[in-house]
Amino acid sequence: xxxxxxxxxxxxxxxxxxxxxxxxxxxxxxxxxxxxxxxxxxxxxxxxxxxxxxxxxxxxxxxxxxxxxxxxxxxxxxxxxxxxxxxxxxxxxxxxxxxxxxxxxxxxxxxxxxxxxxxxxxxxxxxxxxxxxxxxxxxxxxxxxxxxxxxxxxxxxxxxxxxxxxxxxxxxxxxxxxxxxxxxxxxxxxxxxxxxxxxxxxxxxxxxxxxxxxxxxxxxxxxxxxxxxxxxxxxxxxxxxxxxxxxxxxxxxxxxxxxxxxxxxxxxxxxxxxxxxxxxxxxxxxxxxxxxxxxxxxxxxxxxxxxxxxxxxxxxxxx
Numbered sequence: 001x002x003x004x005x006x007x008x009x010x011x012x013x014x015x016x017x018x019x020x021x022x023x024x025x026x027x028x029x030x031x032x033x034x035x036x037x038x039x040x041x042x043x044x045x046x047x048x049x050x051x052x053x054x055x056x057x058x059x060x061x062x063x064x065x066x067x068x069x070x071x072x073x074x075x076x077x078x079x080x081x082x083x084x085x086x087x088x089x090x091x092x093x094x095x096x097x098x099x100x101x102x103x104x105x106x107x108x109x110x111x112x113x114x115x116x117x118x119x120x121x122x123x124x125x126x127x128x129x130x131x132x133x134x135x136x137x138x139x140x141x142x143x144x145x146x147x148x149x150x151x152x153x154x155x156x157x158x159x160x161x162x163x164x165x166x167x168x169x170x171x172x173x174x175x176x177x178x179x180x181x182x183x184x185x186x187x188x189x190x191x192x193x194x195x196x197x198x199x200x201x202x203x204x205x206x207x208x209x210x211x212x213x214x215x216x217x218x219x220x221x222x223x224x225x226x227x228x229x230x231x232x233x234x235x236x237x238x239x240x241x242x243x244x245x246x247x248x249x250x251x252x253x254x255x256x257x258x259x260x261x262x263x264x265x266x267x268x269x270x271x272x273x274x275x276x277x278x279x280x281x282x283x284x285x286x287x288x289x290x291x292x293x294x295x296x297x298x299x300x301x302x303x304x305x306x307x308x309x310x311x312x313x314x315x316x317x318x319x
Contacts (some may be wrong), residue, residue, distance in 0.1 A: 026073055027072045027104055027107070029070055029104065030155075032066075038122070040062060040063050050122075051090065054125075066094060066121065067119045067145070067149075068117070072111070072114075074113075080168030081168050082114035083146060084112075086174055086178075090176060093124070096124075097175070102276065103302065107303070107305060128203075133189075137190045171196075171312065172185060172197070173199075174199070174201055175199040176292065180203075180204075186212045193212070194234065195237075196237070200240050201247065202238050202247050206257060212236075213263060216233045234282065235310040236282065237278070240286045241290060242286065252310065265282075265284070272304065
């Protein structure tokens, strides 16, 4: 009996290993450094008392300018390259966020013809500070650096490979404290942003998000539905809980502001979300009964939003 259990356990472990290996074959990861990330920055040039009242030294927390790229194996680089930027929250870094939330796996499974970008923020710290990315045009520099790296690695065409690739649609996504970097980019990034996906991440900056939503009002008012509704408009989704330390109250504030400006939105419970609902609502607020840190994966909600994006597409010939 014990031998059978050992054999069964070994087979399960082997199956798990094979499944993980299969997942890893769906994409590859690139690392590089950029002068246009959040840090280092003069606002955190000295040790900083973070949100946990822990004194964080600059080294290891505010000195990392790493960028991680997830390139799906099925990427077809002809034409503009769509980019999805993910910004992590407190107590994380780009590597832990990628692993814990299964971001690379979800991104590859969504089969979008795009590249996922994780730029380091405050590393392993309780801090939402956006650093240099709140400066005018800094995000534009980061986008240019991403494209330069993709060209240097031969992922997309460079100047000597015919028509040089250019950035296409830009999607910003993030969890928890990543909201502030996203708001900074919307206000000062100097690059058009088409979609914003927040996961329990609306703590403040409602005027910034409202301004961006209002700027993209065209398209949905034409009586269209589905993907066609997104043409010419911005798409905003906030997937939130009652355990985010204020994200539910701030979502209520956002709804009141939307009502005051006669901007349509839909509030829906997580168990009622469908692809049609995601595609047909320019402003979608999804209420979840789950905890703050477990609304991104298992089930894979990031993948669902990517699959039903208003601007991201599958590779030509794909599904």
